[in-house]
Amino acid sequence: xxxxxTLLNRHRSIRHYTDEPLLEEDVRAAVEAGQRAATSxxxxxxxxxxIRSAETRERLVTLTGGQTKVADAPGFFVICGDTRRxxxxxxxxxxxxxxxxxxxxxAVIDATLFAQNMALAFESLGYGFCYIGxxxxxxxxxxxxxDLPHGVYPLxxxxxxxxxxxxxxxxxxxxxxxxxxxxxxDDAQVLRALDAHxxxxxxxxxxxxxxxxxxxxxxxxxxxxxxRTHLGSYYRGQGAxxx
Ligand SMILES: Cc1cc2nc3c(=O)[nH]c(=O)nc-3n(C[C@H](O)[C@H](O)[C@H](O)COP(=O)(O)O)c2cc1C
Numbered sequence: 001x002x003x004x005x006t007l008l009n010r011h012r013s014i015r016h017y018t019d020e021p022l023l024e025e026d027v028r029a030a031v032e033a034g035q036r037a038a039t040s041x042x043x044x045x046x047x048x049x050x051i052r053s054a055e056t057r058e059r060l061v062t063l064t065g066g067q068t069k070v071a072d073a074p075g076f077f078v079i080c081g082d083t084r085r086x087x088x089x090x091x092x093x094x095x096x097x098x099x100x101x102x103x104x105x106x107a108v109i110d111a112t113l114f115a116q117n118m119a120l121a122f123e124s125l126g127y128g129f130c131y132i133g134x135x136x137x138x139x140x141x142x143x144x145x146x147d148l149p150h151g152v153y154p155l156x157x158x159x160x161x162x163x164x165x166x167x168x169x170x171x172x173x174x175x176x177x178x179x180x181x182x183x184x185x186d187d188a189q190v191l192r193a194l195d196a197h198x199x200x201x202x203x204x205x206x207x208x209x210x211x212x213x214x215x216x217x218x219x220x221x222x223x224x225x226x227x228r229t230h231l232g233s234y235y236r237g238q239g240a241x242x243x
Contacts, residue, residue, distance in 0.1 A: 007124055012169055014128025015069050017161025022075040026125045030160075034118030039110050045103075046111035047082040048118070048158070049146065050075070056145060063142045064134035064157065073159035075127075078135065079115040081107025083239065084151035104153070104240040111155055122160050132157030139234050151239045168207060171200040 001009075031048065039045070051057055057071040064070050083099060090097040119129045135142055135157045143154055172178075177193035194216050201215040212218070236242060 007120065010169075011120075011123065012128075012167045013130040014161070014163045014165060014167070015130050015159075016164040017069070017073050017128065017159070018164045020074060020162045022127070022160060026122070026127070027075065030118045030121040030125065033121035034114040037110075037113040037117040039113070040106045043086065043106060043110065045082055045086070045107035046114045047080050047152070048115070049078045049080065051078060051146075059145050060135070060142060060157070063138045063145065064132055065137050067132060067134050069130060069159050070132060070157060073130075073161045075158075075160035077118075077158040077160070078146060079111050079155050079158055080148070081111045081153035081155060082151070083107055083153070084149060087151045087239070099239070099241055101240075101242045104235065104242060107153055108155060111153075115156070115158060119158060119160075126162065127160050128163035130159045132159060136228050136231060139228070140230060140237075143234070143238070148238070153235055153238055153240060168204070171197070171204050173197050174200075 027050070034048070035044075051060070054071065057076060060076075061068055061070045070076055081104070083097075083103060086099070086103075087097045115131070119131075122129055133156045135154060139154065146154065148154060173193060174196060177190075177196070198214045198216055201212075205212045213221075232242060
């Protein structure tokens with residue numbers, strides 16, 4: 001173990017924060033670390049919007065399914081894929097911008113790598129964080145609240161603050177059920193991995209004193225019906241050609 005590995009392995013999402021504000025120098029250091037993430041062909045197709053307005057935060061609480069941490073966290077950022085810069089460069093040069101699904105994926109991948117570097121930098125500075133995928137619950141409305149221009153794709157939020165809780169670590173699949181040698185395993189091996197993970201997750205919830213259905217049951221439920229079906233038309237409306 002070195003300090004980096006210790007930090008990475010210590011991660012837990014933090015959902016309760018003290019009132020201590022983020023230090024401006026820490027915000028800038030974390031965003032700068034985010035920017036050091038690798039970026040596909042150096043396109044830097046991302047940005048993050050820091051939301052300080054209490055009124056905007058309250059509206060986002062409602063739009064994220066009542067996640068009060070969006071208002072309570074000392075820091076809240078909206079992580080976006082950003083193709084606007086490329087579009088404006090093309091427009092200024094009188095050239096067409098003809099972006100397809102690949103460009104959308106590049107923006108999503110770039111923004112996610114940026115966000116994770118930024119989040120880990122915050123952790124290294126003693127903060128805790130929680131991503132907010134709930135931002136996509138009612139994305140067209142959230143996008144209006146945020147006044148996002150064409151070409152900018154909001155993906156998820158990021159709450160940041162000094163931890164006011166100390167949760168136990170959530171289990172992950174066993175390493176060898178994620179790291180495969182040469183080829184993807186057969187279905188029987190994958191199913192054995194699911195059983196093992198069900199056991200690990202069950203003991204995690206037992207330790208927390210919570211009753212929960214098995215992990216596989218929750219995944220079956222989660223993926224049995226379509227959710228957030230507005231996303232395709234929303235992102236297309238923002239300029240993403242998903243073909
Ligand atoms: C893209 C993304 C979106 C997430 N959205 C939410 C969210 O809306 N609300 C929440 O409480 N946690 C959210 N999480 C946190 C996950 O629930 C958490 O990472 C997962 O349960 C594993 O727990 P851990 O981060 O403590 O290891 C999100 C995580 C990711 C990566």
